[in-house]
Amino acid sequence: MQLFSTFEHTVFVEMALATLEKKGIKKEDIFIVPLDNRMEEHKVFDNIHRSDGTSLIDIGAALATAFSVIGASIGFKLTLGPIYWGLIGAFVGFIVGLAIRLFTEIIIKKKKRLLKGFHSEIIIIVDCEESQGELVENILFSHYALGVAKIK
16 A cells, blocks of 8 residues: 655644654655756736736726726816726826735745745655555644555
């Protein structure tokens, strides 16, 4: 029987391995594979095949609405009239909102991603007897495994 488990890269991996060895699992029956970190930058703009769930136009739409109302209100006193000033306000509000969202996505969230430090996971494959399967699974889960799968 083989058990596949994933762990975050923490000290709990070493503790799980030490516990498995104390319970009679040989080192030769444990296989550890660290996953590589992503080297390319996260893309800001979505395409038809991939979306990260964040919208770039939400703040722009809200500010376009607010600026168009203000522009139309002030436009009654200006020479072009309320319609043109409402459209100008909507355009300016949308551009300002888009600039704010791009700034937060590119500058601020990039710094948070670097500080948070997305680390790769580790896959541990344990080859054991069927009678030891439940024990190994409990040991892996007690040491904070993200997931465990059994294959007989």
